[in-house]
Amino acid sequence: MSAPASISRPAPASASPAEGRRPGRPGWRSRKTRVALSLLALAAVGLGGWLALRPDPLIRAARAAYRARDYRSALIAARARLDRRPDDTDAALLAARCLAKLGRWQQADELYRRAGSLGLDDANDHAYGLVRAGDLPRAFEAYERLLDRWPDDVLALKRQAALLISKADWKRVRRISERLIAIPGGRVAGRTLAGIGFHSTRHAEEAVAAFEEVLRLDPELKEMPLPQRVFWGHLALDLIALGRSSDARAHLERALAREDDAGLRELLGVTFEKEGRMDEAERCWRESLARDPNNADTLLDLGRQEVASRRIDEAIGHLERAAELSPESIDPVYNLSRAYRFKGDLDRARRYEARAEELRRAHPRQGGMGERPPGLEDPAGRGDGMRDPMR
Incomplete structure (x- = not known):
């Protein structure tokens, strides 16, 4: 007996793609949830980034006040922001800039340091603020660091x-x-x-x-x-030291034509003195003294000229005032000793001679270019004698 023929069953049809996405199936719900959660996460990240980048109202107010040059209001707003967020470097930098503009250099220094790495302009202002605060060693170090970055x-x-x-x-x-x-x-x-x-x-x-x-x-x-008066004064003194009095006079007359100055007019008198033109020299010195009665160089010049022409009482008045204004200068004291000798007052003459000798030992002359100091201003009080305003 032959074996019965097997009955073949049709294979089940595979589910179509449309059927796989039919609502109600577990796989469809899982994928939809994942997509929704991803979108929510992206939205949260975007919102967080937007909030992070959006300036704080206090910072916006501080920046607006700073642009309007209302530095006190800007400082108040920046400090209020720092009270909330002590680590906010933007607020620290803005507060430091305000303090620098207000001349409160030591407080500015602390906030510049809190601000972290500074740009070129702020680094310059920070270093200059240390100069103005009188902290010259740290100022020098600040300039060294600045010039390492911007040589x-x-x-x-x-x-x-x-x-x-x-x-x-x-x-x-x-x-x-x-x-x-x-x-x-x-x-x-x-x-x-x-x-x-x-x-x-x-x-x-x-x-x-x-x-x-x-x-x-x-x-x-x-x-x-x-300052131009310092430039012209230095140049004139150097020319006089080289025996070029006429060149010095030409420069001084050019400078005085632009702006009168007691010190430069005194030097103009010196150029005439070097050429033996004493009437013109004395005229310049009297004009200088009229402009500045406390110019010690002019008082000394007139006193020396009056001693030479035996106007002793006038000379003593000018020389004593010069010695009072420049107590460490030898020249007024030495010329006073001469004046009192001409007057016959030997006791006073000897006292001034002794004082001149004390000063000579304490401050030996260096020679070469006259006895005047360079005349530069103290760096801690506008630091460099140079035109150098804060921005």
């Missing part, structure tokens, strides 16, 4: 040179002047610094060469960083 920054180089001038570190001033001369925008400042260094170390010929190069590069002295 060709002309402003920082000038300000660092001013600190070095206050320490009479002329070798390093010379190195900075050479760096500035090599920078296209720093040549005038570099030549000016070179002139200051040579003037202060009594190298008159080199000083004149540097200052004359400044005049060639910047005839109107618009870029030259010294």
Whole structure:
């Protein structure tokens, strides 16, 4: 008996894609949930980023007040933000800028440090604020760090040179002047610094060469960083030391035509004195004294001239005032001893001679370029004697 034939069953049809997405099936619900959750997560991230990037209302108010130059209101808003978020570096930086504008240098220093890494302008302001606060060692270190990052920054180089001038570190001033001369925008400042260094170390010929190069590069002295009266005074003294009185006079007359100045007019009188034109010299000195009755150099000049012409009582009045204004200067005291000898008052003459000898031992003359100090201003009180306002 033959085996029965097997009955074949049709294979079940596989589910179509449409059937797999039919609502009610577990797989469909799982995928839909995952998509929804992903969208919600993306929305949350976007909202968080938007909130993070959106400026705080206090910061917006501080920035608006700062732009309007209302630095006190800007500071109040920035500090309110720091009270809420002490780690907010933007608020710390804005508060530091406000304090710098208000001249509150020590408080600005603390907030600049809290602000972290600074850009060039803020780094310059921070260092300059340390100068104004009188913290010169830290200011010098701040400029060193700044120049490590921005070695060709002309402003920082000038300000660092001013600190070095206050320490009479002329070798390093010379190195900075050479760096500035090599920078296209720093040549005038570099030549000016070179002139200051040579003037202060009594190298008159080199000083004149540097200052004359400044005049060639910047005839109107618009870029030259010294106050103009200081520049003309230094140049005139160096020319006088070289025996070039007429050249010194030409420069002084040019300067005085623009703006009268008691110190420059006194030097103009010296140029006439060097040529033996004493009437013209005395006229200049009297004009200088009328403009500034407390100019010790002018009082000394007149006193010396009056001793020479035997107007002793007038001379004593001028010389005693000069000695009072410049108590460490030898010249008024020495000339007073001469005046009292001419007057016949030997006791007073001897007292002034003894005082002159004390000063001579304490302050020996260095020679070379006259007895006047360089005349630069103290860096801690506008730091460098240079035009250097905060932005």
